[in-house]
Amino acid sequence: MKRLIFFAILCLAPLLVGCSRKVEADLGAPPHAQVEQEEDSGTFRVAHPEQFPLVAAAEHKATPELTVTGVVSPDVSRSVPAVSLASGRVVEIKARLGDTVKKGQLLLKVRSADISGAFSEYRQALADETLAKAQSERAKVLFEKGAIAKKDLEVAVDIETKATVSREAVVEKLKVLGVTDLNHHPDGIVDVHAPISGVIIEQNVTGGSGVKTLDNSPNLFTIANLDSVWIMCDVYENDLPFVRLGEYADVRLNAYPAHVFKGRISNIAPILDPTIRTAKVRLEMPNPGLMRIGMFATATFYGHEQETYSVVPASAILHLHDRDWVYTPSQGAEFRRVEVKAGRMLPGAMQQVTGIVPGRKVVANALAFQITAEQ
DSSP states (O other), X not given: OHHHHHXXXXXXXXXXXXXXXXXXXXXTOOOOOOOOOOOOXXXXXXXXXXXSOEEEOEEEEEOOXXXXXXXXXXXXXXXXXXXXXXXXXXXXXXXXXXXXXXXXXXXXXXXXXXXXXXXXXXXXXXXXXXXXXXXXXXXXXXXXXXXXXXXXXXXXXXXXXXXXXXXXXXXXXXXXXXXXXXXXXXXXXXXXXXXXXEEEEEEOOXXXXXXXXXXXXXXXXXXXXXXEEEEEEEEEGGGGGGOOTTXXXXXXXXXXXXXXXXXXXXXXXXXXXXXXXXXEEEEEXXXXXXXXXXXXXXXXXXXXXXXXXXXXXXXXXXXXXXXXXXXXXXXXXXXXXXXXXEEEEETTTEEEEESSOTTOEEESOHHHHHHHHHO
16 A cells, blocks of 8 residues: 555656646746846957057066155254243344244343342352351460460351352353452343354244243244254155165155255154054255255165066056056957056156056156056
């Protein structure tokens, strides 16, 4: 019986499958999906390819370059503050931010009560010294006649010595405050002079403003000698192998792009900026007279070993969507767009590129080809 049932199922199976297919057809089941190959968006076909001349990429050997941006900054070792050791109020300003000054030039005047107080201390110390000298001379005479003991003489001499020390201390205090003539009573005006020759790059004082003590007040002026300046550059972490201490870089100012200067690498910061992953690189160089603090500049660093590059006409490179492209012939009337990285310009309107090998042919005028391909 079991064998008969199994044989019946085998006979009915084809009939059941046919019925299920008929039911699917009657219900309108969707046909099987067919995958079609999408056309390559980087391939272009033109009707007359002969109207686009081709050129072969030439071979060019050169040392690799790295160009970064920088800012002209003052040399910190040549920047000196101008301060007033006496507190008071500004009564006159003789210089302004950006002025070129000479060493010893008057910058401003400050009326200060510190000078009057110090001069009063000087007069008191002078009177004490005079009295101490007289008492010391009298004690010597009395000691010689046996009228006083030796210890009384020693006390008088000690008082005279201390009075002299006190007077000398007050005199030094007056000199620090700017008083040089002790024979005349000062008028309480302190003159602040330029400590070096240079340009005033910082000013923190105005007419009538108060001047506090040195510990609580910023520098009145900061004067920088701009005969030598710094170029502070930001170099990305991956480009640091291009930078070596003691080597030189070509510096160009945005204001004077035709002039090329030489700057020596004097420092590479040991700490990276955690946000943009760059290190500060400092270039030192003499100021030819064109550099001003805050100017933008570019610095070009050079590698040591030569590398092989491809060179094509600058017109063969198309800048599109922040990328550089060239068009190369493929098959028949087809051309393929290849991404490259454009390098520096060379004489004869030629330009370095990486991304294609020397000898590969490219369309000489990429812009004209692009316009035609879009029509």
